[in-house]
Amino acid sequence: MKLKSILGQLMPLKSIVAASVEEARLLATRWDVPQANRDGFFDAGEGKLVKLAPDLADREPRYILTAPDAKGRQYRVAGRMLAEDLGSGSTSVATPLLFGVLGLLAMLTIVVPRPVGIVTALLALVTLGCLRTATRPGKSWTFSAGLFGLVLPVFASAATRSPMMTALCFLPLILMPVLYAGGEQNRRAKRLAIQGRKAGGEDSSAVTAHVAARKTQAEAVARDDSPTLPMGTSMGKLTHRGDGLAADRGLELQVSLRDLSTHLLVLGETNSGKTSSQIRPKVAQLMRLRKLGYEIGLLLADGKGALAGEHKGMIDYVALSPRTQVVALYEHLSASDIARAHEENNLAAGGNGGGSEQTWNGMTAACCRPAIYMLEALVKHGMKDKNGEPWEWTLLCHDRLGKIFLSGEDRLDELEDYWTQIAAHEGMIDGLLQEAYIYSTQTVQALAAETRGSILANWTLWFAPYLSHPDLMRWAAASHGQSVEVCLHGKAIGLDVNGSLYGQAANLVVKFLKARVTSELQRRAGCANGDWKKADPTATECFLVLDEAQDLLVQSDFDLLPKVRSLGGRYLLATQSIESLLAISKNEHSVRAMLASILSRVALRTSPMTAKWMQEGIGMGRVPHRESESTMVDFVRSVSKAYSAPTWDEGHPLARRLARFRRKLGGTHFKDARIDRSDKGLFGDHMANDLVLVREMKEEPILELSQFAALTAETGVALVDIRRGGIPRRDFVRVGEPMLSLPEDLVDPTYSERDLNAEDAVKRQAAVDAARAAEAERSTEDATALSISHDEETNHQPLTALLDAIRNPETTTEEKNQ
Structure with missing residues (x-):
């Protein structure tokens, strides 16, 4: 026991190993972001342990500052680690032990007969070369150890019979491990002192600016009990740009239902995969959550009219098609909602034209509002037209009444009769009805016949698309039908109005039906204390999934989107580029304000302007600027330069002499100008000087446009910039496999549809x-x-x-x- 205790004091291996492990932990731990323990929890301060979400578990070290030690102190990694420690490693700490083994072999010669000692010495010479090769980091020390610690002691002990002389011969052997270890420590200490003194990059705010945000993010995500949706596997590109909010390579980026309350925008040009790799998978994931009992509604629509129909046959999903269901366009819409919908659907498209087009659209809008206010009164009191047919809350009746307005004196008596009946029911005509009365009986009648005719022609342009197909006529004439608003009560609805079949009217119809949903969303704001769930226990959150959104968004969406989060609305939009959204409205500022409210963005291959917008959204950062002596050889230009030299000029007056120089000097022999014969002794140092130094942490855009263009050129790669726990989380990702058909687990085997x-x-x-x-x-x-007379x-x-x-x-x- 005493011998073991003595050896433990002389060689405290356990404490050395523990210190080494602790040093490695301090150097390699990613301390600037929350780190989970073995049970998956991280220290949130004040002794509070919080579960760390797997998608936030960044571990790739930054190697700038050490992790806090037991006393909370941090030091420069440059003062505690050399580059070779991270690569091939420094000379092994076991090298001194090897030297001791050499001495042990030599001491064994004492107990063998002297003639045999000579043989051992000769064998030692043979093994010396192998030992030098085995310890290449310290070849000179190995040679010295072999010479003074093995060969000479063996020869000396073999040549003498005195035990004292033998012991003296082994004295260098005893000192060799100590001298080697001390020398290596001194050499390392000098290098670390110089390196650590010069490398003071930890003073930059870029090193610690994100620490508080990442902790807040981890705590917020831990409190978020809503399910998550995968966004793709991180490629680790932005973290190499020094972005503290970026994900490590290989981590799965995820977004929760609560995170999606700040909406999602998918950008990608045609055939980039925005629908197949983003929209369809998101719809499938949301539908699976509904199967699990989560109360969320869906409204699917597509500017090209395909998305809703592609999901026909899905469990608990109804695709509203003019061929299979009856839907009333005006049902549940107020007169103001209808007037605004018509204006947005038509003025937005023609508002940029200016001139006469804008004038006629404005005059048509001026007729549209009084007509719908009068129709509201006619329907309210159950009045009938001159043919005895009841006026109904339909687009068809609205169209008929507007045309009566614009018929002039021909139908003025009919209008006066309607107003007389309305007055009898209302008691008096005031407010909006009074304005409608003045417009229909005075203002429009005072217009020239040609002017009324032009307004009537423009009115026809507004309303004719809704009446252009028998299927759509059915919807325009219906006062009651399938409810679209059920998507706000936990149902999944699709607006299957195909543009290839119904033309321009398809998007107009979809906009009207979407207006029914957004109008009810806005009415939630009137609930007591804004608690719409308490006012209507059946009300749920609803995801408005709009593909080719540039064809479906109107001004009311721009106004609603920034505040719809508190009303339970979530927009999932897909479009080709930012330009397509800016072209929707003549008010670019309102579009940009709407875009600023969409905090989660995904960009696949898209336009340069869109890439620039994504770059601005990600923002600036302290990006490390690295310097190195790394170069590339341009072989083609080197040879071209050589053949352009005068020695190859066959038309030169001295061409023959120059040709001799070419043969003598070598016309295409090259020499690296950095290496001279006088520098051969330093060649090893030149080759070993491969440290890449960060000279500056410069503030510049985190996202490089050239990198974005190069990476997204590959199908299946996207830039994801999402809000996770209210804090940005981003990187380039590889998205999942494109979804080309309905997943089998979502297919309804009993599905059938009406015709x-x-x-x-x-x-x-x-x-x-x-x-x-x-x-x-x-x-x-x-x-x-009948009696037929046979009289002639x-x-x-x-x-x-x-x-x-x-x-x-x-x-x-x-x-x-x-």
């Missing part, structure tokens, strides 16, 4: 058959009751004439004969 056209055809045929049967019955009865003076009428009279009662047989 309204077929149903209408059956109804029409049944009506025709019933009419024919009734006509045949009436013909039989009339033929029985009576003209005989064939039966077909009688049937014709029955079919057309307004025209008598006598009139036809005439």
